[in-house]
Structures are given as C-alpha cells and as structure tokens.
Amino acid sequence: MxxxxxxxxxxxxxxxxxxxxxxxxxxxxxxxxxxxxxxxxxxxxxxxxxxxxxxxxxxxxxxxxxxxVVEMDFLLRKSDALILNGQKHLKNLTERYACTALLVRRYGDRILCVASERSVANPRSSYPRGRPMPLGRGAIARSLMAFLPRRQLVPMIERHMEDLHAIGLGNTVEEVYESLRRVKRAGYAVAFGEVTPGVVGIAAPVYDAGRSPVASVCVTIAGHLINGNDIDEISAHVRQAGLEISEALSLERETEKTI
Missing domain, CATH: 1.10.10.10 (Winged helix-like DNA-binding domain superfamily/Winged helix DNA-binding domain)
Structure with missing residues (x-):
C-alpha cells in the first residue's frame, strides 16, 4: 500500500x-x-x-x-478465538453464581464487552455487549492496566489520572502505579460499585501468548448477595478462568506459528 x-x-x-x-x-x-x-x-x-x-x-x-457492521459482528462472534474459547467459562461461572459473566476485549485505550452470560433475570449492568467501558474505573479496567508493562502503563495512568484518583488509587502517578502493582500480585481485581452502583466486579486478565493482556474475564454480582468469603471464592474461580482461557489462546497462537 x-x-x-x-x-x-x-x-x-x-x-x-x-x-x-x-x-x-x-x-x-x-x-x-x-x-x-x-x-x-x-x-x-x-x-x-x-x-x-x-x-x-x-x-x-x-x-x-x-x-x-451487523454482518461483521455476526462473523466476529463465529471467528473470535477469545469468544470461542471463553464462552464455556462464562457459562460455568453463571451456573455457579447468580451473576453476569463477561469477556471484555482491550484495544488501545478502549475496552468493551464482546461476550456475556447471565444467571439473573434482571442483571444490573451499565455496559452491555459492544458499549465501551471507562478505562479509569472498575475491576475490568484494573485487571487490564495492572498487568501492562510499565512503559505502557505509566502513560495510560497519566491519561486517566482524574478517574483513578477519584476512586482512591492514589494522588500521584507513582501512587496509582503501586496500587496497580498490588492488583498484579493478587492476580485479579475487585471493585465495589465503581461502574454500576451496588454491584461488585471481580476480574482477571487474559493473554494470548504476549506480555500484555488482550482481554479480561469478569463476574459482576449484586453486592448484597455476597460477603468477603464469597468474594475470595469467586475471585479464585475468575482468576482460574482467565488462566485457562489464556492457555487456550496461547496454544492456538503457537499452533498458527507452526503451520
């Protein structure tokens, strides 16, 4: 070209x-x-x-x-490896908990849901499939940002500092960076009512053989339905789902290289 x-x-x-x-x-x-x-x-x-x-x-x-655009969306659902490998994990999570489970794709400074399952009649979610989500708030955003290399993360923090400060992650770039490092050490992120009031979000990163996460798997659940022990249990299952989806995507990527 x-x-x-x-x-x-x-x-x-x-x-x-x-x-x-x-x-x-x-x-x-x-x-x-x-x-x-x-x-x-x-x-x-x-x-x-x-x-x-x-x-x-x-x-x-x-x-x-x-x-x-509608035709391309149909083709995306049938071809996106993230959706194809992640859908069963969303179903497993919603069978286990009264929640909404989501796969959220990152591209640049944007994140949006590409697939979801639910096991509640009236899910409390402000961001259905296809609607961009805020990058400076919520468990999904942190589960993606926290696992980025520093050279990518610091400029992103600077661009979204107002929101990150508002939710209490820190007053300076370095303080926010350290808060996100704690998320990275835990392997998942938890947020309480930051995106949708009264809803707890629990999210973990998804990789496809690269160093930076390409997506996040998340559970959103009404806060009154769970306690601290429940959050720990759900977090473990969400993190495991993220690891298994990442492994499947990585295997597909390596297979493509050998063909």
Whole structure:
C-alpha cells in the first residue's frame, strides 16, 4: 500500500470513528466541520463507505452506520478465538453464581464487552455487549492496566489520572502505579460499585501468548448477595478462568506459528 493510499484509508476510517452513543447520525455539513474535509473529498469517502454497506443515508440526508457492521459482528462472534474459547467459562461461572459473566476485549485505550452470560433475570449492568467501558474505573479496567508493562502503563495512568484518583488509587502517578502493582500480585481485581452502583466486579486478565493482556474475564454480582468469603471464592474461580482461557489462546497462537 502506498503512503497516499494509506493516508486515504485513515481519512476514510476517521469518518466511522465519529459515530458514538451520543452522536448516532451525522449530516455531510457536520462531518465537514468535524473532520475538516473538503466537500468533494468527503462525498467521495461517503460514497465508498455507503456502497460497502458501512454507512446508510436517511431521507433527512443524515448518515448512520450501515448493515455491513451487523454482518461483521455476526462473523466476529463465529471467528473470535477469545469468544470461542471463553464462552464455556462464562457459562460455568453463571451456573455457579447468580451473576453476569463477561469477556471484555482491550484495544488501545478502549475496552468493551464482546461476550456475556447471565444467571439473573434482571442483571444490573451499565455496559452491555459492544458499549465501551471507562478505562479509569472498575475491576475490568484494573485487571487490564495492572498487568501492562510499565512503559505502557505509566502513560495510560497519566491519561486517566482524574478517574483513578477519584476512586482512591492514589494522588500521584507513582501512587496509582503501586496500587496497580498490588492488583498484579493478587492476580485479579475487585471493585465495589465503581461502574454500576451496588454491584461488585471481580476480574482477571487474559493473554494470548504476549506480555500484555488482550482481554479480561469478569463476574459482576449484586453486592448484597455476597460477603468477603464469597468474594475470595469467586475471585479464585475468575482468576482460574482467565488462566485457562489464556492457555487456550496461547496454544492456538503457537499452533498458527507452526503451520
């Protein structure tokens, strides 16, 4: 791919990046103002994305995400090794406890649920599958951050210092770093009501043969249903699930290298 082609691809993908929960529809004029593209350039990208099914246009001249996104999500569920290897562990956890069990994928500074199971009729969760979660709060975030190499972790702490300070992890970058080191030594993270009030989150990292975690396995459960001993028991099972999923992913990665 040439440099010009690569830049063009990035500029086209930047249009998809502006869609979020707070802005589900954009007019061409709004996109030009947001992205700084000329009208001919923008319309060329919009035409390509619409023809690919990644965008749809409405009668009001606004653009929304298109049906190709749904098709790709279906394919993701059938091909993602994390989901395929982790689903049975989610079922095991929900059979054992009245909870919601989740697999949460990390990419860059974003984390979001890619699979979940539940054994309660009305689960208390603010973040269903596909909705990005805060990186500065909750057991899932800490179960991922705590296991990153220092060179990756410190800049991430700096970017999310306000949230990390607000939940009591420390007043400085070094204090937060030491708090996360304690999570790493434990092998899992526990949080009380940081993401959803009244809910306890217990999470452990998942690896795929690399040094940095790629995902987290988590149990969320109503705080009034458990005590300290229950948390210790659940934490052990969540940590074991993380280890077994990591082992399966690592084995698949090593198998791919030998083919």
């Amino acid at each position: 040439t440099e010009n082609a690569g830049n063009s691809l990035k500029r086209g993908l930047a249009i998809l990046e502006v869609f979020c929960e707070d802005r589900l529809e954009w007019t061409p004029e709004e996109l030009m103002e947001k992205l700084g593209y000329s009208r001919p350039t923008l319309y060329r990208y919009l035409k390509t994305l619409r023809e690919a099914g990644l965008l749809s246009s409405s009668a009001s001249a606004g653009f929304t995400l298109g049906p190709k």
